[in-house]
Amino acid sequence: MEEIINNPTFGILISIVMFEIGLYINKKTKLAIMHPLLISIGLIIGVLLIFDIPLDSYEKGGDMISYLLGPATVILAVPLYKQFHLFKQNKKPILIGIIVGVLTTITSVFALCKVFSYEQELLYTLIPKSITTPIGIEVANSIGGIPSITVVAIVLTGITGAIIAPIILKLFRINDKVAIGIAIGTSSHAVGTSKAMEMGEIEGAMSGLSIGLAGIITVLFSSLFVRILELFM
Incomplete structure (x- = not known):
C-alpha cells in the first residue's frame, strides 16, 4: 500500500478522479457554488x-499537475487567435481595463x-492573487511573499470569480x-476563463488575453509598489 501511495501516479489519479466527481456533482x-475545483x-x-496520507506523498503526483499548468495555459491562445481582430479594434479600452483591474x-x-493589520509578508503574498498560478508563484517569490499561501489565494480567487461573475454581470446588466x-x-485568471469560455468564444478569447497581460502588468506594478512601500516604511 505504501508503494502505491508514494508513487506519483497516486497523486495524479486521485486528482483526476476527484475532479470528475466534482464535475458530476x-x-x-x-x-454555481458547487464548482468542480472547489469540490475536488x-x-x-x-x-x-481520513486515510492519514502524508501531503508529501500526494504532492509527488500533484506537483506534476502544477508543472503542467504553464503549458496548459498556452492553449488559451487558440480562441484568442480566432478573435484577434477584436483586440485590434478595441486595444485601447482593453489595455486600460486590464491596467485598472x-x-x-x-x-x-x-x-x-x-x-x-496583517503583516507585510502577507501583503506581499496576496498581491498576485488575481493572476495565473505559474506567474503568481514567481511574483510572490520575487517580492518576499509566501508562495504556498499565494497558490491558495489564487485558487480561491479564481473559484469565487467563476461563481459570482454571472451574478455581477446580470446585476449590472453588462452585455x-x-x-x-x-x-x-x-x-479571476484561468479558472474564471473556463467560465468565460462557457459563455462564448469571444468572452473566452478576451479572458485568455487578459490572463497574460494581467500577469505581465502585475509583475511590473507589484515590484514598483513594493519599492514605493519600502520608501515610506
Whole structure:
C-alpha cells in the first residue's frame, strides 16, 4: 500500500478522479457554488485526512499537475487567435481595463491588509492573487511573499470569480462580450476563463488575453509598489 501511495501516479489519479466527481456533482446540482475545483479540493483533503496520507506523498503526483499548468495555459491562445481582430479594434479600452483591474487588485489588497493589520509578508503574498498560478508563484517569490499561501489565494480567487461573475454581470446588466471577457480574465485568471469560455468564444478569447497581460502588468506594478512601500516604511 505504501508503494502505491508514494508513487506519483497516486497523486495524479486521485486528482483526476476527484475532479470528475466534482464535475458530476456540478452538473447534477447546477449550482454555481458547487464548482468542480472547489469540490475536488475538499474531497482530496478529506481522503488525505481520513486515510492519514502524508501531503508529501500526494504532492509527488500533484506537483506534476502544477508543472503542467504553464503549458496548459498556452492553449488559451487558440480562441484568442480566432478573435484577434477584436483586440485590434478595441486595444485601447482593453489595455486600460486590464491596467485598472490590476491596480484595483493591488490597492484593495493593501487596503484590506491595513484594515485588518496583517503583516507585510502577507501583503506581499496576496498581491498576485488575481493572476495565473505559474506567474503568481514567481511574483510572490520575487517580492518576499509566501508562495504556498499565494497558490491558495489564487485558487480561491479564481473559484469565487467563476461563481459570482454571472451574478455581477446580470446585476449590472453588462452585455458587451469583450468587456465580459476582460473583466473575468483580469480578476479571476484561468479558472474564471473556463467560465468565460462557457459563455462564448469571444468572452473566452478576451479572458485568455487578459490572463497574460494581467500577469505581465502585475509583475511590473507589484515590484514598483513594493519599492514605493519600502520608501515610506
